Amino acid sequence: MMKHPFLLLLCAAITLASCKKEDDAPASPSVPTPASDPISVRLDAITLTGFNPTDENGNYWDGSDATNPPDPEVRVYKSNVLLYTSTIATNANPMVHHSMNTAASGALPIGYADGNSLRIELWDHDGGPYYQYMGQVYISNALSFFYGGDHTAGFTDLQVTGNNGITFLLTGTFIY
Secondary structure, eight states: OOHHHHHHHHHHHHHHHHSOOGGGSOOOOOOOOOOOOOSEEEEEEEEEEEOOSBOTTSOBTTSSSTTSOOOEEEEEEETTEEEEEEOOOTTOOTTSOEEOOSEEEEOSOEEEETTOOEEEEEEEEOSTTOEEEEEEEEESOHHHHHOOSSOOSEEEEEEEEOGGGOEEEEEEEEEO
């Protein structure tokens, strides 16, 4: 009679050992991890594409007529700190595109984290220490302005328009 309880215990141990644990079950199909949003945007290139041929008073920038066009330079600010000044585009035509990527001071690219404002000013260099303000583009939060939630690598030749008819094409990269 003692042999039967022993056999029952042996059968129970073999049965338990042969059972598959739930931990060994195949994993459910993996759910793709959503792409993260960028932590900053980098301004890589600036092209001046338009500006008014006259100032706010209707006067031509560099003289009494359109035969002497303005000599614009770009100034780029990050949260009100000047970080970049372009070289001067001598005798710029308002109907022609002008690359403003060559630095007189500072350097492109410039990175903007969430909450950093971006201001691009345009000035007419009138010789010597004289400059005339031509207009600006102001963006209060550069990252949220440029990023549309689409997880792209960046943007190329995005048109932005400011006051006084100022228009730029901007190129930038998102940093993830």
